Every structure is written in C-alpha cells, then in structure tokens.
Amino acid sequence: MGKEEKFEEVLKVQNLHKAYKTGFIPRRYPVLKGITFSVLKGEIFGYLGPNGAGKTTTLKCILGLIFPDSGEISLFGQPHLSLEAKEKIGYLPENPYFYEYLTAEEFLNFYAQLFPGDRMAYKGKIKELLHLVGLEKVADLQLRKFSRGMLQRIGLAQALINDPELVFLDEPLGGLDPIGRKELRDIIVNLKEQGKTVFICSHILQDIEMICDRVAIIVAGRLVAQGSLPELISEKVLFTEITLSGLGRSDLEGLGEFVSIRGDRALIKVYDDNKIDEIINLIREKKGKIHSLIPRTETLEDIFVDMVKQG
Amino acid sequence: MKKIKAIAFNTFKEAIRDRILYLLFFFAAAAIIFSRLLAILTVGDRVKIIKDVGLASLSLFGALMAILIGTGLVYKEIDKKTIYTVISKPIHRWQFLLGKFLGLVLTLVVMIGLMSFIFLVVVFAHTLKLEPRMFIAIFFILVELLLITAVAILFSCFSTPILSSIFSLAFYLIGHTSWGLETLIRKLKPGPWRLLAQFLYTFLPDLENFNFRTEIVHGLAIQPKFYFYSCLYGLFYTIFIIVLANIIFKKRDFV
Numbered sequence: 240m241g242k243e244e245k246f247e248e249v250l251k252v253q254n255l256h257k258a259y260k261t262g263f264i265p266r267r268y269p270v271l272k273g274i275t276f277s278v279l280k281g282e283i284f285g286y287l288g289p290n291g292a293g294k295t296t297t298l299k300c301i302l303g304l305i306f307p308d309s310g311e312i313s314l315f316g317q318p319h320l321s322l323e324a325k326e327k328i329g330y331l332p333e334n335p336y337f338y339e340y341l342t343a344e345e346f347l348n349f350y351a352q353l354f355p356g357d358r359m360a361y362k363g364k365i366k367e368l369l370h371l372v373g374l375e376k377v378a379d380l381q382l383r384k385f386s387r388g389m390l391q392r393i394g395l396a397q398a399l400i401n402d403p404e405l406v407f408l409d410e411p412l413g414g415l416d417p418i419g420r421k422e423l424r425d426i427i428v429n430l431k432e433q434g435k436t437v438f439i440c441s442h443i444l445q446d447i448e449m450i451c452d453r454v455a456i457i458v459a460g461r462l463v464a465q466g467s468l469p470e471l472i473s474e475k476v477l478f479t480e481i482t483l484s485g486l487g488r489s490d491l492e493g494l495g496e497f498v499s500i501r502g503d504r505a506l507i508k509v510y511d512d513n514k515i516d517e518i519i520n521l522i523r524e525k526k527g528k529i530h531s532l533i534p535r536t537e538t539l540e541d542i543f544v545d546m547v548k549q550g
Numbered sequence: 551m552k553k554i555k556a557i558a559f560n561t562f563k564e565a566i567r568d569r570i571l572y573l574l575f576f577f578a579a580a581a582i583i584f585s586r587l588l589a590i591l592t593v594g595d596r597v598k599i600i601k602d603v604g605l606a607s608l609s610l611f612g613a614l615m616a617i618l619i620g621t622g623l624v625y626k627e628i629d630k631k632t633i634y635t636v637i638s639k640p641i642h643r644w645q646f647l648l649g650k651f652l653g654l655v656l657t658l659v660v661m662i663g664l665m666s667f668i669f670l671v672v673v674f675a676h677t678l679k680l681e682p683r684m685f686i687a688i689f690f691i692l693v694e695l696l697l698i699t700a701v702a703i704l705f706s707c708f709s710t711p712i713l714s715s716i717f718s719l720a721f722y723l724i725g726h727t728s729w730g731l732e733t734l735i736r737k738l739k740p741g742p743w744r745l746l747a748q749f750l751y752t753f754l755p756d757l758e759n760f761n762f763r764t765e766i767v768h769g770l771a772i773q774p775k776f777y778f779y780s781c782l783y784g785l786f787y788t789i790f791i792i793v794l795a796n797i798i799f800k801k802r803d804f805v
Contacts, residue, residue, distance in 0.1 A: 299805075336630055401639075
C-alpha cells in the first residue's frame with residue numbers, strides 16, 4: 240500500500256458488484272463480486288482471467304457501457320462517467336466492431352469529432368496514426384474490406400485519436416499474426432515510454448509477462464491476486480531441464496524425469512538441485528555431452544493456472 | 551453540438567448506403583409515375599388523382615423508410631457492438647440518441663425532397679404551373695415523418711427491428727384511424743364509455759392532424775391556425791417520444 244500511495248492513481252475501482260438478469264422469470268447471475276484494484280499512472284497493468292471470469296464486464300463498467308449494481312469507479316480522481324475523465328481515455332474493444340461502411344480515414348475522422356478541438360487539427364493526427372498502425376496505404380478503403388488484423392489496427396488507431404492518458408485494450412493481441420503481435424507490443428511499450436498508462440485484458444500470458452508492470456487475476460468474479468510480477472512470481476528454481484546425449488535411460492534412473500528422447504538426445508527434468516552435480520559427473524564419466532542446462536523459475540502462466548484451479 | 555452533428559452525419563452516411571432506402575425510393579417513384587396511368591384510367595379530374603396518389607405515396611413510402619431504417623438504428627449499434635467505442639468517448643447518451651434521430655431526419659428530408667421533385671415534375675407536366683400549396687402538404691408529411699422516426703427510434707432502444715417495425719406500423723395505422731374516436735365521443739352519451747373513448751383519444755396519436763392532402767388537392771380553404779396547431783402537436787409529440795426514448799436508453803446496459 241505504501242508504494243501505491245507514492246504514485247498517482249489514474250483508475251480506482253472499489254468493491255464493484257454486477258449481476259446480470261436472464262430468463263423469462265429473471266434470475267440474477269452475479270458476475271462481479273466485489274472487485275477492488277487501482278491502476279497507477281505510467282504503468283502497464285494486466286487484467287487476467289479465464290473466459291467468463293468478468294474481465295470485459297469490469298471494463299464495461301469502467302467505460303460506462305453497463306452500470307454496476309454497487310461499488311465506485313473513479314478515473315483521474317473524477318467520476319468515471321464524467322466527460323472530463325472520458326476525454327483522457329482510449330478504448331479498443333475485444334473484437335473489432337466498427338462502422339464497416341466508412342473508410343479508414345472517415346472512421347478516424349468520425350471519432351475525432353467526438354472530442355473537443357478543431358477538426359482540422361486532427362487531420363495531421365489521423366495521418367500519423369494511420370502510419371503508426373501501418374494502414375496509410377488503405378486510408379480510402381472501406382472497413383468492410385479489412386482483415387481481422389487490419390480491423391484490430393484501425394481499432395487501436397481510434398483508441399489513440401485523442402492522445403489519451405489511459406488506454407484500455409481488451410484482448411489486443413487476438414487476431415494478430417506474430418509480426419503484428421510484436422509490432423503491437425512495441426506500440427504498447429512506446430505508449431508507456433510516452434508516460435501513458437495502459438490497461439490490458441488478455442489471455443496471452445506470455446505477452447503480458449513481457450510488458451506488464453503489475454497484474455490482477457480475476458477468477459469467477461473475484462480478484463484472486465494482484466501485484467507486480469516480482470511480487471507474484473517467485474525467483475525460486477522449480478526444476479532444471481537438461482538436454483544430454485551419451486547416456487541411456489537406465490543410467491539416469493532415480494536422478495531425473497525423462498521428458499523426451501530425440502535421436503541420441505534426451506531431455507530430462509531434475510527437481511532436486513543436489514542431483515545436478517551427480518548427473519554432470521555421470522555424463523563426464525560416460526563421455527557423454529551436455530547440450531543445454533536451463534533452470535526453470537515460476538512463470539505467470541503457472542500462477543494463473545494455480546489461481547484458476549483454486550478459484 | 552459538434553458531437554451530435556458527427557453522429558447525425560454518420561447516421562446519414564449509414565442510411566444512404568443502405569439498399570432498402572433505394573428500394574423504397576424506387577417503389578415511391580414508380581407509384582408517383584404510376585399515378586399518371588391511374589389518372590388516365592379514372593373518370594374525373596385527372597390532375598386531382600395524380601396529386602392525391604402522389605402525395606399518398608410520399609406519405610406511405612416516407613413512413614416505411616422511417617420505420618424500416620429507424621427501427622434498426624439503435625438496435626444495430628447495440629447488436630453489432632459499434633456503440634461500445636462511441637459511448638466510451640466523451641459523449642452523453644442523449645447526444646448519441648439525438649444524433650441518430652437527426653441523422654435519420656436528414657435522410658428523410660433528402661429522400662422526400664427527391665421524391666417531391668419527381669412528384670412536382672409529374673404534376674407540372676399536367677398543369678404547367680407550380681402550386682405553392684403542394685409544398686404545405688409535403689411539409690406536413692415531413693412533420694408526420696419526424697414523429698414516426700421518433701417512435702421507430704423509441705422502439706429500437708429496447709426491441710428487435712422486427713418487433714419495433716410491427717409496433718411502429720401499429721402506431722402509424724392507429725394514428726391514421728384514431729380520428730374515428732373523436733366522432734365516437736360525439737355520438738356516445740356521457741358515461742364511462744365516453745370517458746374511455748376520451749382517454750384513448752387523448753393518449754393515442756392522431757396523425758390525421760398532419761393530413762391536409764384532401765383540402766389541398768381539392769382546393770379547399772384551410773384556416774392558418776390549423777397549420778399552427780398541427781405544427782405544435784407534431785413538435786410536442788416528437789419531443790415527448792424522444793424524451794421517453796432517452797429515459798429508456800439512459801439506463802440501458804450494453805451487454
């Protein structure tokens with residue numbers, strides 16, 4: 240808590256509850272059960288959870304698309320529905336749902352007009368954004384002719400049209416090829432370098448782990464963990480992976496767990512640190528060879544899977 | 551105002567790129583031109599037939615445009631989730647709704663303008679003179695369409711396009727037949743049935759208030775105060791419906 244107090248909170252969510260009513264005789268299905276977290280200025284915040292955990296519902300509450308049953312949300316210290324707060328945010332939805340009859344340029348021009356400021360002033364910004372997301376060559380093409388990846392890019396451009404201080408990205412890497420994912424990651428990191436705050440909902444944990452400063456994990460409508468990655472992920476070595484050759488399965492019995500054998504190479508997992516020296520000595524003795532030796536620490540995915548199982 | 555304008559022009563762009571609009575426009579133009587053929591086959595004043603059928607076509611196809619496009623306007627935004635990125639911008643929900651309404655009104659003004667042009671050319675071909683009173687009839691068709699658009703958008707805020715179209719068509723039909731209640735009230739003796747008829751007549755729309763076609767086609771005099779009352783009726787009814795739509799839309803969750 241002491242650490243958070245030092246930094247400015249750009250988003251504060253307190254005890255958020257939301258239930259949906261469904262059926263002919265409406266029954267309440269609680270989706271959010273007391274969500275509390277805050278996002279600090281200038282950080283990349285990852286909001287993680289399995290499908291149906293309540294990630295998008297939380298985001299919709301923050302953006303004013305749905306109304307929470309109870310709880311408080313503030314953006315930049317103001318009520319989240321105030322226009323002043325909304326002027327400082329950008330949002331890229333999970334799936335690219337846009338006006339398909341507009342061209343890329345018309346599309347960005349439309350969103351620019353929803354913000355204060357001169358229309359002409361946005362002209363340069365639109366060109367700059369089309370260049371940033373690599374769509375300047377298709378500026379006159381209707382969105383109905385765009386691929387999913389292109390829609391994701393134009394969606395990101397509209398999220399940045401107002402030069403927002405806080406950007407919400409819901410599954411931004413979905414639908415992108417590996418190159419597109421890397422480019423988007425670079426854009427996100429670049430936004431952070433510009434002093435902007437980024438809030439990402441994602442399933443792709445590897446990407447989150449690479450770029451996020453802090454994460455929160457939501458399972459079944461409740462936050463089960465939140466904090467910085469070093470706080471969540473222990474540095475402790477879980478096991479060591481050794482790829483070796485020149486030794487048979489019988490030689491290594493009792494020393495490690497065989498994972499795979501490809502040609503003369505075997506991959507083994509060693510859980511006991513003390514046995515590593517024993518294995519190395521054995522390899523020397525039998526004139527074998529070590530191809531790699533990788534100590535594996537805990538990953539975000541391990542934490543995530545554990546939390547989901549517990550949840 | 552800038553935001554409402556942006557939503558309105560975007561709605562206009564959406565509507566004019568909708569095929570159904572052109573289909574209805576084609577049928578309306580065909581009906582207006584067909585009125586000439588009908589006039590040849592009918593005994594009586596041919597010009598009056600052309601005017602009558604032409605104005606009725608403008609009213610009917612205008613209403614169909616308002617209903618078929620209007621009922622999908624808000625629903626499609628929610629269904630296709632395009633509303634997500636708009637509502638998350640610094641815009642009030644009422645601004646969005648008003649923008650949608652004005653965008654469709656703009657579309658209808660353009661379409662009625664085009665249809666009226668065809669109609670006036672057909673009339674001019676017969677009479678070789680321009681009749682200013684025709685513009686009054688067309689103006690009140692537009693006032694009626696304003697109200698129907700508001701109703702279509704109201705239903706679009708909470709119902710599917712098919713149901714909304716049925717509700718809006720019912721509103722249109724009831725609106726054009728509710729004048730019968732006025733006659734009924736005069737014939738009924740004071741009592742509960744008369745009270746009920748009075749109650750219904752007060753709350754049900756009377757779209758015949760905007761119908762000056764018969765008087766204009768037949769060259770009958772109309773007191774200017776009726777124009778004034780009809781304008782006020784149309785304006786207040788439309789505002790009432792838009793406010794109602796806004797109350798519903800303001801509290802809606804976009805799931």
